[in-house]
Amino acid sequence: MPARILMFAKLSNNANPMVNAMLVAVVHPWAGASLSHDDMLFFAHGGKLDDDFLVVEATMIEGTAFVLPSIEKAGDRIPASWEEAEYFLSFPPRHTWKDIGW
Amino acid sequence: MCARRQSDRQMPRMPFKNGVTDLTRLNGQEYPGLVFLTLVTVKPLLHESTMHPEWHSSIIRVLWMMLSLNEMMSLEAVTTSDLQLLDRRVEIFLQKFKGLFEIFALANSKVGLKKVKFHAPKHATRYIKRYGSSTNYFGGTLESCLKPTVKWPSELTSRRQDFLLKELAQRQQGRFSVAESKKNNAPIWQEFRSCNEKELPKKRVRSDLDDSASLLTDKPDEWKMELPKFSLSFHDNEWSTHHRKYTHRNQIVYPDYNSTSSDSVYSHGQQGDWVSCLADYAKDQNFRLIECSLSCKIPLAQDGASADILHCRPSYRSYPYLRRSWHDWAMVHWTMAY
Numbered sequence: 001m002p003a004r005i006l007m008f009a010k011l012s013n014n015a016n017p018m019v020n021a022m023l024v025a026v027v028h029p030w031a032g033a034s035l036s037h038d039d040m041l042f043f044a045h046g047g048k049l050d051d052d053f054l055v056v057e058a059t060m061i062e063g064t065a066f067v068l069p070s071i072e073k074a075g076d077r078i079p080a081s082w083e084e085a086e087y088f089l090s091f092p093p094r095h096t097w098k099d100i101g102w
Numbered sequence: 103m104c105a106r107r108q109s110d111r112q113m114p115r116m117p118f119k120n121g122v123t124d125l126t127r128l129n130g131q132e133y134p135g136l137v138f139l140t141l142v143t144v145k146p147l148l149h150e151s152t153m154h155p156e157w158h159s160s161i162i163r164v165l166w167m168m169l170s171l172n173e174m175m176s177l178e179a180v181t182t183s184d185l186q187l188l189d190r191r192v193e194i195f196l197q198k199f200k201g202l203f204e205i206f207a208l209a210n211s212k213v214g215l216k217k218v219k220f221h222a223p224k225h226a227t228r229y230i231k232r233y234g235s236s237t238n239y240f241g242g243t244l245e246s247c248l249k250p251t252v253k254w255p256s257e258l259t260s261r262r263q264d265f266l267l268k269e270l271a272q273r274q275q276g277r278f279s280v281a282e283s284k285k286n287n288a289p290i291w292q293e294f295r296s297c298n299e300k301e302l303p304k305k306r307v308r309s310d311l312d313d314s315a316s317l318l319t320d321k322p323d324e325w326k327m328e329l330p331k332f333s334l335s336f337h338d339n340e341w342s343t344h345h346r347k348y349t350h351r352n353q354i355v356y357p358d359y360n361s362t363s364s365d366s367v368y369s370h371g372q373q374g375d376w377v378s379c380l381a382d383y384a385k386d387q388n389f390r391l392i393e394c395s396l397s398c399k400i401p402l403a404q405d406g407a408s409a410d411i412l413h414c415r416p417s418y419r420s421y422p423y424l425r426r427s428w429h430d431w432a433m434v435h436w437t438m439a440y
Contacts, residue, residue, distance in 0.1 A: 003434045005414045006376045008327060008398050010319065011384050013391035023321035023398075024383070025414075026376045027434060040145055040158060043166055053376055055383035056434055058321050063400070064110040064410050065431040071146050078146050082104060082427065089142065090431075094112040098173040101166045102191060 001035065002045075002065040002090045003027035006053060023058040035090070039073075043100050044089040046072065066091045107418065107428040109410045111402070114138055131242060134172050141165050160202050167195045175226055176236045189227045196223065324401045324409075330393035331359045334381060337390075341381045354378050359396075360417060373416055 005025050012021035031050040038046035069085030071078060079085035092100060114135035118124070128136065141162060148158045174188050200215055208214040233239060252270065255277075259269035321327075332345040334354065343350040345357035348364035356373035358366040368374065377394070384392050396415045402408045418428035 001434055001436060002431050005412055005430050005432055007380060007414055008395045008412075009380055009384075010327065010330070010393045010395070011387065011389035011391070012319075012393070013389060015388040015390065019388070021319040022389075023319060023325065023327060024380070025398075025432075026380050027432070029434065040148070041141065041162060042159075053379045055380055058325060058398075060435050060437065061322070061400070061412075062433040062435050063402075064108070064412065065433045066108055066110040066113050067431040068104055068142055070142060074146070074148070076146075082429070091113075093110075094114075094173065097170050098177075099170075101163060101170055102194070 001030045002047075002067050002088075003029040003054075003056075004049065004067075005061075008058075024055050025058055025061060026053055026055055029054050030088075030090075038070075038089055041089060043097075044091050046070070046087060046089055048087055107413075109412055109430045111408075111410055134169060137165055137168050141169075157202075160198070164195070164198050164202055167191075167198065171195055171223070175230070178235050178237055180230055180235055185227045185230060188230075192223045192226060196220070322400070326399040326409075328395045328397045328399075330395050332357045332394050334377070334384075334392040334394070335390065336385065341385075341392075343377070354381050356416070360421070368416060371416065 005027055007026040009024055009026070010021055011024060014021075029050045031048045035045040036047065038044045067088050067090045069079045069082060070087055070089045072087040076087070077084075115132065116135040116139055117132070118136065118139065120126075125136075144161070144165070148161070171188070171191060174184070174191065177184065180188075199220075204215050230236070251274075255270050255273040256266065258273055259266060332343060334341045334343050340352040341354050342352055343355045343357060345359065346364040348357075350357070350365070350367070354374065354377050355367040356377050357364070358368055380392060380394075384390075396413065398412045399409045400412060402410055412430045412432060413428040414430065415428045417424065417426055420426035
């Protein structure tokens with residue numbers, strides 16, 4: 001699932017000296033439990049961001065994602081920036097493009 | 103801006119400062135990016151009042167086929183079955199394109215689509231068979247070599263056409279002379295340094311790795327975190343934020359790291375909430391020190407050799423009030439429902 005990275009942090013100095021320091025990220029996750037394809041752009045996944053932020057361990061981050069702001073349905077206001085956007089499109093990795101849409 | 107401030111290096115470049123309708127000075131490599139952005143921007147433009155909904159999906163499918171075929175044609179290694187598939191797909195694409203845009207082409211000129219540019223993809227497989235992968239005759243690499251040898255040195259010339267070659271040669275000679283003298287003087291310089299080593303002030307060695315790279319940190323392999331910009335420490339059941347030499351005692355804030363003043367903080371956005379969320383998590387896990395960084399270098403999933411940098415900066419190369427942030431997107435593998 002795509003998520004917007006807000007911060008990276010290293011947590012250390014645990015009360016239990018046996019616990020290692022860990023790398024985490026504060027993310028703004030995609031709302032919902034699964035990805036759904038956009039109605040019009042069949043190759044992309046569309047969705048909204050969740051209301052809350054989450055802290056995830058860096059080991060859960062698989063790699064980069066390419067996401068752009070968009071509109072959900074015709075007539076919605078076109079966002080001019082990330083902050084204004086409510087609906088986002090997540091695109092598949094480029095190496096998979098050749099197998100999509102035929 | 104949204105398309106450019108992302109770290110997925112595999113995506114086509116989209117440097118269209120003048121918008122996607124200005125086609126001046128475009129080169130071939132930029133067309134995939136242009137088609138991609140057109141696909142994204144076309145969604146708000148297509149609605150029922152402009153044309154039949156079936157046309158919408160046809161237009162989007164044809165535009166996507168262009169991108170898909172481009173990927174197939176630029177594969178580094180192509181098998182015979184790939185070529186057969188490519189041949190069939192080119193035919194499908196051309197038929198779809200013709201069905202959709204032929205009337206517009208005929209309205210513009212009598213020739214319509216009976217032109218070389220439309221017919222050319224039919225020969226793609228033949229050319230790949232004859233000359234190999236398209237990377238064999240890709241001129242971009244050579245072109246980029248001209249940057250250090252022609253483009254950058256020419257900035258140090260009088261830029262007069264009749265003197266350009268002479269002045270470029272002079273600049274090149276200058277570079278060679280400097281490189282050669284550095285090489286010749288290296289032993290003398292080393293000797294001088296060793297003699298004066300004790301007298302020279304010791305500089306702090308700056309590295310993009312702090313002790314987060316140590317084996318005692320739980321993190322994915324090869325991840326390199328940037329030096330922390332600010333930190334939080336937990337004392338007497340309260341978190342305090344430290345930025346440079348200033349401490350926001352018993353406060354959880356996101357310091358404005360761009361400001362010359364150490365005590366200024368981000369107060370307009372949600373940055374404070376992010377830090378609070380992090381502090382709550384750390385408290386639950388019994389950690390007492392949080393070091394916050396704004397970027398992290400991660401190995402590229404495809405080859406592992408090169409790396410992507412994941413940015414998370416509230417204002418990147420800009421003033422905070424302009425709010426030109428760069429927060430990358432990442433694929434997160436959830437291990438449980440949230």
